[in-house]
Amino acid sequence: MQITGRSATAVAMAAFALLAVPADNLAAQQKPLHVPVAKVISVDCTLGKPKPPNALVKAKGQVTTGGYTNPQLVLVFDGPSDGNQHQLLLFFVDRPPPDTVVSQVITELEAELTIERIPSGMKGVRVGSATNSIEKACS
Numbered sequence: 001m002q003i004t005g006r007s008a009t010a011v012a013m014a015a016f017a018l019l020a021v022p023a024d025n026l027a028a029q030q031k032p033l034h035v036p037v038a039k040v041i042s043v044d045c046t047l048g049k050p051k052p053p054n055a056l057v058k059a060k061g062q063v064t065t066g067g068y069t070n071p072q073l074v075l076v077f078d079g080p081s082d083g084n085q086h087q088l089l090l091f092f093v094d095r096p097p098p099d100t101v102v103s104q105v106i107t108e109l110e111a112e113l114t115i116e117r118i119p120s121g122m123k124g125v126r127v128g129s130a131t132n133s134i135e136k137a138c139s
Helices: 005-019 023-028
Strands: 034-036 039-047 055-063 069-077 086-094 107-115 124-128 133-137
Touching: 039 124, 039 133, 055 069, 055 086, 055 124, 069 107, 086 107
Parallel strands: 086 124
Antiparallel strands: 034 086, 039 055, 055 107, 069 086, 124 133
């Protein structure tokens, strides 16, 4: 099955909804613990040498205030996600606890993920955030 850009966006939004609320609190309607970064600002993808090859994905993103922790890339769709055969990843952070005083400044965070076994035909990655996504070919 091939997923188009519009379908990939729908898959990403569904993943945000599922990953944003801790499983033990689904009925509690609490604020989500894991939230997408506000914006992805750069992505890098490097192919490794083992057989089969792996890929190291690094991303930088921005959040709207300080206090966010645990930046992480989450592989949402393990296989070609569109006609360009890019893997779809989402960039998440943990929000600060409700009573925490945080700096009111846009803050940059970095995350990385190794995709251990890349699918045949994979050309690159697409990393998504709350407001944008960036595609990057792996080299």
